[in-house]
Amino acid sequence: MDRANLKFTRSHEWLRLDGNTATVGITDFAVEALTDLVYIELPEVGAVLAAGEIFGEVESVKAVSDLYAPISGEVIEINTSLPDDLDALSEDPFGRGWMIKLAIIDTSAADGLLDEAGYQDHCQSAPH
Amino acid sequence: MAYLFNTPEDIRSMLETIGVESIEEFFAQIPANLQLDRPLDIPLGLSEPELETHLRELAAASHGTSSRVCLMGGGVYDHFIPAAVDEIASRGEFYTAYTPYQAEASQGSLQAFFEFQSLICQLTGMDVSNASLYEGGTAVSEAVFMAMRVTRRDGRVVVLGSLHPEYQQILETYLGGLGCQLDVIATPDGAADVQIVRDSLDTETSCLVIQQPNVFGALEELESLCQAAHDVGALAIASFDPISLGLLKSPATCGADIAVAEGQSLGIPAQYGGPYLGILACRHKLVRQMPGRLIGQTLDRKGRRCFVLNLQAREQHIRREKATSNICTNQGLLALRATVYLALLGRQGLRDVSELCCRKAHYAAERLGELPGLELMFSRPFFKEFTLRYHGDATELIDRAATAGFDLGPALGRFPRLRESLGDAADQALLVAVTEQRTREEIDRLVDSLATTLTTTNTPQTLGNPA
Numbered sequence: 001m002d003r004a005n006l007k008f009t010r011s012h013e014w015l016r017l018d019g020n021t022a023t024v025g026i027t028d029f030a031v032e033a034l035t036d037l038v039y040i041e042l043p044e045v046g047a048v049l050a051a052g053e054i055f056g057e058v059e060s061v062k063a064v065s066d067l068y069a070p071i072s073g074e075v076i077e078i079n080t081s082l083p084d085d086l087d088a089l090s091e092d093p094f095g096r097g098w099m100i101k102l103a104i105i106d107t108s109a110a111d112g113l114l115d116e117a118g119y120q121d122h123c124q125s126a127p128h
Numbered sequence: 129m130a131y132l133f134n135t136p137e138d139i140r141s142m143l144e145t146i147g148v149e150s151i152e153e154f155f156a157q158i159p160a161n162l163q164l165d166r167p168l169d170i171p172l173g174l175s176e177p178e179l180e181t182h183l184r185e186l187a188a189a190s191h192g193t194s195s196r197v198c199l200m201g202g203g204v205y206d207h208f209i210p211a212a213v214d215e216i217a218s219r220g221e222f223y224t225a226y227t228p229y230q231a232e233a234s235q236g237s238l239q240a241f242f243e244f245q246s247l248i249c250q251l252t253g254m255d256v257s258n259a260s261l262y263e264g265g266t267a268v269s270e271a272v273f274m275a276m277r278v279t280r281r282d283g284r285v286v287v288l289g290s291l292h293p294e295y296q297q298i299l300e301t302y303l304g305g306l307g308c309q310l311d312v313i314a315t316p317d318g319a320a321d322v323q324i325v326r327d328s329l330d331t332e333t334s335c336l337v338i339q340q341p342n343v344f345g346a347l348e349e350l351e352s353l354c355q356a357a358h359d360v361g362a363l364a365i366a367s368f369d370p371i372s373l374g375l376l377k378s379p380a381t382c383g384a385d386i387a388v389a390e391g392q393s394l395g396i397p398a399q400y401g402g403p404y405l406g407i408l409a410c411r412h413k414l415v416r417q418m419p420g421r422l423i424g425q426t427l428d429r430k431g432r433r434c435f436v437l438n439l440q441a442r443e444q445h446i447r448r449e450k451a452t453s454n455i456c457t458n459q460g461l462l463a464l465r466a467t468v469y470l471a472l473l474g475r476q477g478l479r480d481v482s483e484l485c486c487r488k489a490h491y492a493a494e495r496l497g498e499l500p501g502l503e504l505m506f507s508r509p510f511f512k513e514f515t516l517r518y519h520g521d522a523t524e525l526i527d528r529a530a531t532a533g534f535d536l537g538p539a540l541g542r543f544p545r546l547r548e549s550l551g552d553a554a555d556q557a558l559l560v561a562v563t564e565q566r567t568r569e570e571i572d573r574l575v576d577s578l579a580t581t582l583t584t585t586n587t588p589q590t591l592g593n594p595a
Contacts, residue, residue: 044280064441066450095534100438 007070008119013079014094015070017110022071022102028093029123034060037086039093042099046077051109070085071109073102108112109127130470159429161223192405195396195526197534197570201345201513201561203292203390204398206373207481213395213468222464231437232423237460238435242423244467251373251470251478252387253380254409258420261406264282264390265298268367270419270453271386271408272299275335275363277417277452282308283570285331288325290315290342291367293545299337304331314548318515324355333360338384339367340376343546345513345559346506347376354383363414370394372409372511374482379409386410395469406461416442421452424508477543484564485512488571492499492562495575501582505557511560515540522558525578528593532577536560 012030016023031037039059041075049055049069056067078100082088088096104110114122134142155163174182198206199518204532221236231238241259248257261267265553268291276282285298285303289312296312303310313328319342329336336357340350355363366384368376369391379387391405392398410418416439424438425589444451455575473481489512496516497504502525518525522539529536540546541555550557562571 041416059441062441064450105147 001063003116004099006094007113007115009068009070009113010122011068013068013070015110015113017104017107020104020107021076022073022104022107022110024055024070024100024102025093025098026067026089027119031089031093031097034058034063035066037089040083040086040089040099042078043075045075045078047075049075049102056112067099069102070113071102071104072106073104075100075105077101083116130400135233160441174413176270176437179403181284184582193535197574198398199562199566199574200535200537201295201559202343202399202538203392204272204404205392205512205561205563206372206398206565207274207392207395207563208341208589209395209397209422211467212472213465216337216468217461217465224461232435234508235435237464238423238437239279240464240467241421241460242425242435243275244463244473245423246389247467248409251376251378251538252368252409253413254387256422257407257409258418259458260391260466261408262459263402263404263406263419264367265292265295266302266408267388267390267408268295268365269299270406270455271365271388271410272335272337273302273453274410274414274417274419275365276308276385278414278450279361279363280305281332281334281335281362283334283544284309284324284330285337285498286311286325286329286333286337286347286362287337288315288320288342290319290344290348291339291348291584292343293543295339296545301501304433312545312548315342315344316549316551318342318344318508319348322349322352324357325353326359328360329356331358331360331363333357335363335365335386336367337367340379340382341345341369341511343370343509344506344508344515344522344540344560345561346508347562349377350377350382350384358383369511371478371482371485373476374478374480375486376511380411385414391462391466396419396465396468404580405459410537415439415467417452420455421458430506430520481564485562488537488564488566488568489513489562490570491558492560492566492574493515495571499575499582502578505553512563514556516560518558519556522556526558528581529578532574532581533575562579 002079005016008027012027014027030075037058037060040056051069051072053069054066055069058065058067079098082099096126143150143154158189185340189335193206244256245259249255252547261270272285275313285308287299297394300310307356311328313325325336336353339346340348340352343349350366357364363385363390364383365386366379366382368379368389370391389407391407396405408420420439426434426435426436428434440446442452444454488511492515493504496502501519503517505517521574522541525538527538537558540559542555
């Protein structure tokens with residue numbers, strides 16, 4: 001996975017744009033910080049999300065964390081195999097570990113997100 | 129708890145510390161018109177012997193279920209409590225209402241709650257039970273919240289009018305701030321008409337709440353009602369009587385998704401209205417939306433069996449305002465009583481109790497229904513409780529029975545929420561419940577004494593047609 005094509009949020013989601021479709025997941029940094037994951041809840045196809053809105057949650061043995069939409073759009077697909085294969089998140093967070101696909105109207109909104117370098121800086125300056 | 133009082137020296141020293149001359153000066157900041165300008169209107173203190181005498185007199189004026197014949201229903205019942213329940217529940221190791229904050233340090237308590245959960249699962253047929261909630265009414269509300277989270281439908285909740293009116297009231301309070309519509313479907317025939325319920329459910333409905341047996345004592349068509357809820361993608365919540373499950377199909381068998389109950393019948397005395405025991409069990413797939421404590425069994429690092437709190441990541445001490453519920457404790461001591469009670473009875477014992485209640489209730493209903501001015505309000509099948517219609521004011525009949533030493537009721541006219549289902553007959557309706565404790569002799573005596581009073585005091589009013 002070429003991370004140069006990805007955009008990132010400060011809350012550790014990643015996003016990849018293919019035309020008007022955005023694929024969303026969480027970063028390796030987030031997966032490592034969450035420790036052992038036990039459960040994930042994803043939205044239903046058809047849910048309409050605003051940027052920053054909670055679209056699901058991941059539960060580890062320590063905590064339940066919300067997942068935030070990096071960009072506004074409608075959920076057109078969810079990774080249905082993920083709930084039964086949480087190892088995909090630690091083994092391949094940017095590939096098999098994808099969570100949802102969104103149909104985007106305003107793709108330029110992604111320009112406001114962090115790029116790879118900006119995200120690395122964010123992780124080093126504010127590790128949590 | 130200690131009574132903390134202030135001696136005159138304490139007050140003087142506190143005033144001195146803050147630099148104020150007198151109590152009057154200290155209170156001067158309160159506007160004069162809000163201050164009480166006279167001493168409190170309470171009697172003088174009593175000496176210890178006087179106080180003891182006074183309390184003894186008050187105690188003697190109280191009547192419990194042990195000194196009278198109790199046939200009262202309405203959600204709390206006079207079931208027999210084996211002495212072993214008190215013996216075990218009052219042991220020093222158990223005798224606290226709360227799970228300690230470092231819960232795993234109390235393996236004995238956790239094991240008892242784990243066994244409670246296992247017993248509740250066996251009873252309801254559900255996959256998972258929590259370690260208990262406060263009581264039956266709030267358990268209904270918690271189940272409704274669960275259903276709203278699971279279905280992601282937070283706009284509409286439907287309950288049958290035959291749900292206990294106090295549970296309806298609690299639910300109204302819980303939903304009050306949420307902008308969720310609560311629809312109550314009246315049940316004029318003593319139980320729901322499945323087709324009417326079906327017609328009123330829609331794809332916005334998060335859940336249908338059904339009480340089995342319902343507040344009138346009657347049995348609902350639970351399976352069809354659960355199916356009707358599922359057909360619109362809603363959850364079915366069944367509020368059940370634990371004792372009835374010795375005879376009736378379990379909530380899980382009938383298709384309910386969440387089963388809740390008031391657990392008072394399981395070894396807990398009536399004790400003036402509480403504390404009681406909330407029960408909540410559900411299907412495995414709903415477990416992450418379940419409120420309250422959930423005890424699990426695992427192995428410690430030496431491979432020994434031990435008990436832990438499960439799914440803690442959702443509780444409010446970790447997840448704060450996003451917690452599944454504000455319930456972060458359980459009704460520990462009473463859950464223990466229910467555990468001991470169920471373990472003592474066993475499967476056959478519960479069946480025996482259930483069958484005795486059912487047979488005796490039907491005998492009482494048959495005998496009472498033969499009296500002039502009395503009839504069964506509904507022709508629905510019932511378990512241990514039924515609604516009686518008196519051709520006069522139901523409270524008058526209750527008073528007459530009470531004079532003869534028998535406690536009936538409550539009168540259903542006191543519940544405004546039942547008026548839509550009962551119509552004009554609301555003030556004539558009363559509940560009668562018969563537990564395994566009642567004897568044929570007691571029932572016969574009740575019937576005989578009512579027969580005397582009904583025939584000797586008949587007036588045109590009580591002989592006339594119902595209003």
